[in-house]
Amino acid sequence: MTDLLYSETEDDLRSAVRSLLTDRCGAPELLAAVESGTPGDLQLWPALAAEMGLAGLLVPEKSGGQGATHREAAVVLEELGRSVAPVPYLTSSVVATEVLTGLGAGNTAATELLATLASGECVAVLAVPLTTAPGSVPVLPGLTGTVSAVADAAAAQVLLVPTADGLYAVGARDPGVTVEPLVPLDLTRPPATVTLDGAQGNLLAGPEDSRVALHRGLLAGAGLLASEQLGLAEWCLEETVRYTRERHQFNRPVGGFQALKHRMAQLWLEIVSARAAARNAADALATDSSEKALAVSVAQAYCSRVAVHAAEECIQLHGGIGMTWEHPAHLYLKRAKSDAVALGSAGMHREALAELADLAGPR
Amino acid sequence: MTENSPQPDNTAQPDAEALRLRTRELLAAHPPASTGRTDFLRARFDAGLAWVHYPAGLGGLGTPRSLQSVVDAELEAAGAPDNDPRRIGIGLGMAAPTILRYGTDEQKRRFLRPLWVGDEVWCQLFSEPGAGSDLAALATRAVRDGDHWTVTGQKVWTSSAHLARWAILIARTDPDVPKHRGITYFICDMTDPGVEVRPLRQITGEAEFNEVFLTGVRIPDTHRLGPVGDGWKVAQTTLMNERVSIGGSRIPREGGMIGPVVKTWRERPELRTHDLHQRLLALWVEAEVARLTGERLRQQLVAGQPGPEGSGMKLTFARLNQEISGLEVELLGEEGLLYSDWTMSRPELVDFTGRDAGYRYLRSKGNSIEGGTSEVLLNIVAERVLGLPSEPRNDKDAAWKDLAR
Numbered sequence: 001m002t003d004l005l006y007s008e009t010e011d012d013l014r015s016a017v018r019s020l021l022t023d024r025c026g027a028p029e030l031l032a033a034v035e036s037g038t039p040g041d042l043q044l045w046p047a048l049a050a051e052m053g054l055a056g057l058l059v060p061e062k063s064g065g066q067g068a069t070h071r072e073a074a075v076v077l078e079e080l081g082r083s084v085a086p087v088p089y090l091t092s093s094v095v096a097t098e099v100l101t102g103l104g105a106g107n108t109a110a111t112e113l114l115a116t117l118a119s120g121e122c123v124a125v126l127a128v129p130l131t132t133a134p135g136s137v138p139v140l141p142g143l144t145g146t147v148s149a150v151a152d153a154a155a156a157q158v159l160l161v162p163t164a165d166g167l168y169a170v171g172a173r174d175p176g177v178t179v180e181p182l183v184p185l186d187l188t189r190p191p192a193t194v195t196l197d198g199a200q201g202n203l204l205a206g207p208e209d210s211r212v213a214l215h216r217g218l219l220a221g222a223g224l225l226a227s228e229q230l231g232l233a234e235w236c237l238e239e240t241v242r243y244t245r246e247r248h249q250f251n252r253p254v255g256g257f258q259a260l261k262h263r264m265a266q267l268w269l270e271i272v273s274a275r276a277a278a279r280n281a282a283d284a285l286a287t288d289s290s291e292k293a294l295a296v297s298v299a300q301a302y303c304s305r306v307a308v309h310a311a312e313e314c315i316q317l318h319g320g321i322g323m324t325w326e327h328p329a330h331l332y333l334k335r336a337k338s339d340a341v342a343l344g345s346a347g348m349h350r351e352a353l354a355e356l357a358d359l360a361g362p363r
Numbered sequence: 364m365t366e367n368s369p370q371p372d373n374t375a376q377p378d379a380e381a382l383r384l385r386t387r388e389l390l391a392a393h394p395p396a397s398t399g400r401t402d403f404l405r406a407r408f409d410a411g412l413a414w415v416h417y418p419a420g421l422g423g424l425g426t427p428r429s430l431q432s433v434v435d436a437e438l439e440a441a442g443a444p445d446n447d448p449r450r451i452g453i454g455l456g457m458a459a460p461t462i463l464r465y466g467t468d469e470q471k472r473r474f475l476r477p478l479w480v481g482d483e484v485w486c487q488l489f490s491e492p493g494a495g496s497d498l499a500a501l502a503t504r505a506v507r508d509g510d511h512w513t514v515t516g517q518k519v520w521t522s523s524a525h526l527a528r529w530a531i532l533i534a535r536t537d538p539d540v541p542k543h544r545g546i547t548y549f550i551c552d553m554t555d556p557g558v559e560v561r562p563l564r565q566i567t568g569e570a571e572f573n574e575v576f577l578t579g580v581r582i583p584d585t586h587r588l589g590p591v592g593d594g595w596k597v598a599q600t601t602l603m604n605e606r607v608s609i610g611g612s613r614i615p616r617e618g619g620m621i622g623p624v625v626k627t628w629r630e631r632p633e634l635r636t637h638d639l640h641q642r643l644l645a646l647w648v649e650a651e652v653a654r655l656t657g658e659r660l661r662q663q664l665v666a667g668q669p670g671p672e673g674s675g676m677k678l679t680f681a682r683l684n685q686e687i688s689g690l691e692v693e694l695l696g697e698e699g700l701l702y703s704d705w706t707m708s709r710p711e712l713v714d715f716t717g718r719d720a721g722y723r724y725l726r727s728k729g730n731s732i733e734g735g736t737s738e739v740l741l742n743i744v745a746e747r748v749l750g751l752p753s754e755p756r757n758d759k760d761a762a763w764k765d766l767a768r
Binding site: 001003262350353359 | 613625628629632635636637640641643644645647648649651652653655656658659662663666668672675678679738741742744745746748749750751752753754755
């Protein structure tokens with residue numbers, strides 16, 4: 001059976017990440033950075049990636065990483081979710097890193113690129129729409145074409161481009177490459193359109209090896225996204241409880257009204273369950289369990305809804321202030337809703353489960 | 364029972380190995396194959412292997428509760444009989460811990476052994492027609508009469524009352540003080556004159572519960588548990604033990620109410636529709652997540668980190684059982700229109716899996732009411748876990764007799 005608890009090391013890691021985010025990514029700083037259109041100005045990424053070495057958590061030690069597992073990366077994502085931190089951790093340190101690891105230690109080009117990701121010098125993103133579910137990767141005919149809604153592409157130095165010939169690494173600032181930022185729903189994980197027009201790239205692997213590695217990357221991404229959703233939901237509930245205990249209406253704290261108490265208690269139940277589902281997915285990925293695809297789809301089918309529900313309740317139970325730009329709740333709703341379509345919607349993961357759990361539909 | 368009472372064990376607290384040896388000695392002296400069930404259970408109690416965390420002489424050896432699994436594993440491997448904890452669940456889960464904590468030495472000696480062996484079944488006379496979720500509002504009166512109390516009132520939703528020899532009972536002994544302070548806790552002999560048990564037929568057609576009418580029942584003061592007027596505090600021990608306990612056992616995937624539905628789904632493709640498929644997948648995910656949540660809670664308990672999560676499991680399972688059983692009736696189509704049998708029966712146990720979908724649908728409606736309604740449990744989560752303000756209380760300082768009923 002999977003280990004669903006947190007280890008002492010994981011608790012220590014959480015404290016370190018939380019303390020950094022508390023210092024550098026509080027609501028006022030985050031809002032200011034988002035408004036200026038330069039969320040990178042928080043200087044969060046260098047601190048997380050290089051100083052704390054978190055970018056290399058999933059990279060084997062001999063490739064310059066920490067050789068940690070998905071369990072630790074999941075804890076980092078819980079904390080990043082609590083702060084809706086604008087860093088390319090999920091896209092570069094999880095998805096791209098897992099794709100490159102999946103190409104194998106014998107792949108010199110991939111291994112060298114992995115080392116630069118681990119050190120935090122370089123950010124790489126997979127050039128597919130953020131909505132891509134594991135098992136359904138769109139492929140360009142060659143290094144010409146357009147890919148929309150590529151998350152964190154504007155922050156990347158390298159794009160990993162799946163094509164009919166296999167997977168290419170392409171410099172994001174190279175000739176023939178255009179990265180055009182879009183106006184995002186989620187201000188903290190901005191997507192961009194990537195246009196390739198006869199770009200040059202380094203072919204990392206042929207179509208078959210690429211397919212396996214891409215699946216691995218997207219599966220890890222979807223599984224660990226559940227932990228980000230868990231952290232996000234936790235923040236929303238804690239903040240709502242804190243606010244409704246203090247906010248008085250009708251000469252009582254509004255948190256004392258049963259209609260509101262029950263809604264917050266219900267959210268707590270969902271979060272307790274989301275934690276079990278997210279931990280199960282992280283552990284299944286870490287141990288390379290034969291059930292990892294099932295564990296990931298269960299976690300995504302469940303946690304997407306919980307995160308959106310928590311963010312929506314956070315807005316509603318904050319009343320008027322929940323609708324304002326000044327209060328950070330809107331950043332959480334925007335992230336939660338975008339997360340719900342990222343890496344496969346809940347519905348797509350339920351469809352995957354129809355097969356994985358032997359529950360086929362009508363003929 | 365005194366003829367078989369063991370000598371108190373004054374040796375050092377046994378460890379796992381000592382318990383294993385002690386269990387093997389019990390098995391050697393009373394081979395299960397040639398020993399009667401009850402004789403074996405009595406011998407096991409006297410050897411201190413019934414509930415090892417109880418004191419020596421009362422079925423235990425004063426060791427940590429977790430070591431019980433060592434004994435249970437040895438006994439199971441040897442094919443020894445167990446004491447059917449489901450049938451005697453109320454005695455085992457509620458009466459015993461309360462007697463152990465608040466009982467006199469004489470009460471402990473008298474009641475614990477036959478309770479554990481299953482010679483005497485217990486029931487719980489707490490809820491009343493006018494005091495369900497507001498249990499402390501109860502109106503059953505106990506009036507002192509020398510060295511006895513005279514009890515009059517009505518209790519309801521009493522499982523096992525028709526089988527029980529004894530009951531734990533709470534009754535009002537002082538109507539002039541606020542409701543929580545005027546209650547006293549008793550042990551009631553269900554065979555005494557004035558105790559009348561009537562089956563209470565339910566939504567399912569069967570009578571799993573009873574109404575119990577108490578008319579001038581005389582209870583000796585020696586059958587009082589705890590001080591006069593302190594019954595609410597004593598009852599807290601009972602009620603804390605009523606909470607759904609998630610023990611050492613792991614639930615397999617599809618182990619709960621979802622099991623029969625997915626079996627039907629797989630075996631009978633002709634029943635499948637797209638709408639049912641969507642709903643089934645969603646509920647399958649929820650059932651799997653609930654299983655994982657229970658497993659995480661179990662791992663927390665094993666690791667000695669009990670959290671507040673346990674208080675939520677009953678809420679989750681109640682809602683899920685109702686939704687899943689509702690879907691099952693629809694999935695069965697024409698068969699869902701039928702019901703196995705409306706003849707009134709008196710089951711000893713609730714058997715969810717042995718009955719049909721219609722029964723499961725109807726019976727699961729009780730899951731969100733029995734053992735604390737979901738509404739009350741949500742308040743508990745909101746107040747004790749999340750720290751939200753308490754419900755306003757206008758009954759706290761008023762005398763019970765002045766409350767609206």
